[in-house]
Amino acid sequence: MEAGEGGGAQDFQVQEYAHLAAWFENVSISPSTGNFFFNAYNNEWILEFTSAGEYRRKLGGSRDLKHPIAIAFNVKEDTILVLDYAFCVVTVFGGSDARLKGTISGPGREKGKLSIPTGMTVDQRNGNVIVTQTGGFPGCKINVFSSKGTFLRGFGREDQLVVPRGVTVDSRNGNLWVADAKNDCIVLFSAWGALLRKFGASGTAHGQFTWPNKLGLLLPNAGWTNRDVFRSAPKEFQLIVKAVYMMASHDASKEPRHPEAPFHQLPLEILFLIIEFLSLEYLGALVVTDSHGTAPVQILHLTGDHVATLGGTRTPQDKANRAATPMCVAPDNVVYYISGDKLYAAGPRSTLPTKPTGLLLWRVK
16 A cells, blocks of 8 residues: 555555455445445346355346446435446335335436436435436536435536546535546535535546546544544644644633633533534545546545555556446445455554455355
């Protein structure tokens, strides 16, 4: 693994997790069961494996799926959602037997319809399904549907996005991160469609992209604590927090250290809310994969500063086909990605899973 200049990059470790029996286009992990879901390129089946590599079942078939390109989960409703490039529809499976429950949207260029869909994610706060597309109704590169399939809103104009690919949602506030493959940049929107930020440039250096594709977020949780994230946060955020603390603190005689600063007059609860609000802009990291570059996976601050580059190799054929590196972020903030015929796990050493004993090859039995 190559480390960037940001603090905490040295905490990221990469380990080989499994060998795979086929070339997979996507990998996702169920937040409920921890099972892995794969689909091979241009194949109508979704394959489910346990974390130990045991084949469990397959979903889909030629009647339900033709070319699945994204897999997501609705935790509250216990459903599996699959975005199909060929059918221009989101197919929903659910129940203990993962039977077909219905579809969301369909092909078309009017509002609420899909044309050349490219990515999908689910906002776990409300179950909303977010789908990106390169065609469709003007100004609707991003479409938001309810969990029942009702079209809620569309946004993302041509001057904001050209070829949106990967998309992921910040579960803390609903903000949407979108990879613009044409402009080699990352675009941040609010949940309601306001453009908040852009960063990135074309190239192969740290923090640069060549046709960025898959996205994921690392956020503070049981697997990656606030301390872990704070250590890898940009220096500016660390200085802000320290300054707020100093302006709010008192000396041994219980006198304010900085009487001219108003923060010492505020209750601690308010101070913590201020820091928490600031943390939404700084705490966490973005995981980005390239489709045409030399580095499979990069980890960036939410401000765009480079943290780490995860190892692996891309074949000349992968680069020529602009094939995306399959990647997902597990609920415990372990990053899983496929390079060649190997599945890798990456993250702080304390969070990495134990490689299944004797696991040599994952295949459908």
